[in-house]
Amino acid sequence: MNTSLIRVSVWIYLAIFFAYLLGPLVIMSATAFNSPAFPSATPWECLTFDWFSALFQDARILNGIKNSLIIGAGTVVLSVLMGLAGALLLTQIWPKLRATYYTIIIAPILIPGVVLGISTLVFWDRVNRMLGLGPDSALSSGLFLTVIGQSTFIASYCMLVLVARLQRYDVALTEAALDLGATHAQAFRKVLLPFMRPAIASSAVLAFLASFENYNTTTFTFGEYPTLTIELAQKVRYGISPAISSLAFIIVVLTVFAALANEALIRRRELVAAARRKATVAELTGGLKLPGFLSGNTAAVLLVVMGIGTVVVLGTAATYRPDQCIADVREQKRLEAEKRAEELRARRDAERKEKSTAEPAAPAPSTGAGNNSGSFGNVFNPGTLQDGATTPAPDAQGSTGSGGNSGFGGVFDPNALQGSGN
Amino acid sequence: MPRFLKDFLNRNGTGPGLVMLGLVLFWTVGLIILPQLSMLDFSFRPNLPPPEMGGPKDVYTLENYKYLVYGPEGGSQAYNAVDLMVFFRTLVAAVCVTVFNLVLCYPIAYYLGQTKGNHIRVLALMLIIPYWINEILRAFALRIIFGETGVLNTILTGAGLFDTPFDFIRNDYALYAGLGYAYILLMIFPIYNVIESLDHNQIEAARDLGAPWWRIHWRVVIPYAKPGISSGCTMVFMLSAGALAAPQILGGPSSLWFTQLIYQQFNDSSDWPQGAAYAVVLLVTCVLLVLGAMRLFKVNMGDIGK
Numbered sequence: 001m002n003t004s005l006i007r008v009s010v011w012i013y014l015a016i017f018f019a020y021l022l023g024p025l026v027i028m029s030a031t032a033f034n035s036p037a038f039p040s041a042t043p044w045e046c047l048t049f050d051w052f053s054a055l056f057q058d059a060r061i062l063n064g065i066k067n068s069l070i071i072g073a074g075t076v077v078l079s080v081l082m083g084l085a086g087a088l089l090l091t092q093i094w095p096k097l098r099a100t101y102y103t104i105i106i107a108p109i110l111i112p113g114v115v116l117g118i119s120t121l122v123f124w125d126r127v128n129r130m131l132g133l134g135p136d137s138a139l140s141s142g143l144f145l146t147v148i149g150q151s152t153f154i155a156s157y158c159m160l161v162l163v164a165r166l167q168r169y170d171v172a173l174t175e176a177a178l179d180l181g182a183t184h185a186q187a188f189r190k191v192l193l194p195f196m197r198p199a200i201a202s203s204a205v206l207a208f209l210a211s212f213e214n215y216n217t218t219t220f221t222f223g224e225y226p227t228l229t230i231e232l233a234q235k236v237r238y239g240i241s242p243a244i245s246s247l248a249f250i251i252v253v254l255t256v257f258a259a260l261a262n263e264a265l266i267r268r269r270e271l272v273a274a275a276r277r278k279a280t281v282a283e284l285t286g287g288l289k290l291p292g293f294l295s296g297n298t299a300a301v302l303l304v305v306m307g308i309g310t311v312v313v314l315g316t317a318a319t320y321r322p323d324q325c326i327a328d329v330r331e332q333k334r335l336e337a338e339k340r341a342e343e344l345r346a347r348r349d350a351e352r353k354e355k356s357t358a359e360p361a362a363p364a365p366s367t368g369a370g371n372n373s374g375s376f377g378n379v380f381n382p383g384t385l386q387d388g389a390t391t392p393a394p395d396a397q398g399s400t401g402s403g404g405n406s407g408f409g410g411v412f413d414p415n416a417l418q419g420s421g422n
Numbered sequence: 423m424p425r426f427l428k429d430f431l432n433r434n435g436t437g438p439g440l441v442m443l444g445l446v447l448f449w450t451v452g453l454i455i456l457p458q459l460s461m462l463d464f465s466f467r468p469n470l471p472p473p474e475m476g477g478p479k480d481v482y483t484l485e486n487y488k489y490l491v492y493g494p495e496g497g498s499q500a501y502n503a504v505d506l507m508v509f510f511r512t513l514v515a516a517v518c519v520t521v522f523n524l525v526l527c528y529p530i531a532y533y534l535g536q537t538k539g540n541h542i543r544v545l546a547l548m549l550i551i552p553y554w555i556n557e558i559l560r561a562f563a564l565r566i567i568f569g570e571t572g573v574l575n576t577i578l579t580g581a582g583l584f585d586t587p588f589d590f591i592r593n594d595y596a597l598y599a600g601l602g603y604a605y606i607l608l609m610i611f612p613i614y615n616v617i618e619s620l621d622h623n624q625i626e627a628a629r630d631l632g633a634p635w636w637r638i639h640w641r642v643v644i645p646y647a648k649p650g651i652s653s654g655c656t657m658v659f660m661l662s663a664g665a666l667a668a669p670q671i672l673g674g675p676s677s678l679w680f681t682q683l684i685y686q687q688f689n690d691s692s693d694w695p696q697g698a699a700y701a702v703v704l705l706v707t708c709v710l711l712v713l714g715a716m717r718l719f720k721v722n723m724g725d726i727g728k
Binding site for chain 1: 430433435436437443445450455456458526530533543547548550551552554555556558559560561562563564565573603657660661665666667670671681684685694697698701704705708712
């Protein structure tokens, strides 16, 4: 096969793949700025920032964030501690036990989250009863159960991250410290811990993110303390709103910020290291001129651009009022709906004329299905047309067939707007 | 005191050693083993109100498992057709999602692992960012796209492919797309990690010896990447069989996922032993399927999770 053809097809594949990966997030973010009450990117109506203020006025969401932060902090502490202990033990456990031990501590990653949640709930409920404590004891509180349930598997993630770093640790360092008279605790704190610090930091971040977004386990254990994810799930399941999109947009922006900042720092460190390596002795002694934060650092440039963009958007949001546009769109929809109602009326008038001439020849049974004949009867009453509740009878069967349309709210039903427009 | 314990405490110091052992025991025994055993035990008991627990009625029974197979006692049907259907559908769909993800992700992982250049970092970053977004929000994003008045339907009807909007949610396409979407990263990273360590010279050598591209993959890359492929597949399969958020948000109203049945047992009918029994069935079946697949493709347990 031709190499340029392969290259083109690789790029096309990459483009499709990343469209699948990022497209939904982009579209969801767009819906946060569109005015219809049902989140949609098309048709675009008005730019609005109202969904963000709706989000920040939602007490349940704010309470969820608070609970998530508390639970996240607890989970980070517990799972990093257990993960570190687990990793240390893994490096020095008796070889025959090693495989079994590894299987046990890696298993929580593979056990479905639902199962972990249930087993935590059932087990601590039993412990609680055995200790003779009431249903409102600390052991059956949602906070405790959620932290315990999440830590069960998050500790395994931490363990994997920590063990990767621990494998590069030279035990001779600890031995040297001990020989020089340090106690075991001192050797641990002053030698091993500084070496492990980067891995501990990244496992803590990982643990926090995993805890923050966990749903499957938490949904069984949260009790009186719903986390943000639980609140979101309940909102999404029972009626969705662009306020959720605006929360998603905020999370996306924060994520991109964090990723870019991290990238910029790494790149900066690389540049500094490269400059040191290339520098002559004279330069090193005479004060090395390091590259600026932005030079040769695409991630940093992007970071600054995004920062400026955020400030601009916030500034616009503070002054921008989309009321005029929303009113315009509503007016336009009302006109459209009226036009359509007018057309319907004209069509029905024509039909009625046709019917009234045909009626004597072919009497009533032509209407078919029983419950439809009722609405068919209403068609002849021009008064019902005003509130737009009925469609012409011949179409009625078709539109009930395609069903769900109405399930997505009357927003796109032009007739529904007529009521609010008037 | 046993010898190895003494050695262990000598090596780590008594204080730090005991703290370490305590933490590990709490984790392995208190959080992993005992809760699972407790759930297993619970699943064999009848559903009793708390005061009667431990009383004379609290005996071991197979009732909860019988319920999954035969349905309620004296029911009209010989088998519990609804729950069994949901169970098998969940497993089959999870396998399909796994295969779909493997086919989708293998080329990407290969490309990322074997290509050098700055753009690889950018692509990796773009891969990770969606994974940091909440699972619920990702499902929500897909729901916006697949909805009746969503972007996809607008495009398809606009292009004249469909006359009326197609109901992706009722037909479960949204669910499968959502499950695949949720676990892409878990498939890519294990495969990428392995392929990255494959010496490019091996591929060059195969090419020089005249192998066509598909044979290079079949005979060189895939055998080498087998541990990564198997751990990616295991994770995606277990997670999608145990998924709860995506089916709740993206599933059609008439079709259930097995985890949703468990959820209902716990939250709606508050029949905990029944729910525990279903959870045990799900866990055991999934583990057996994974072990069977590993035997079939000759993969070791130790390769998983690397």
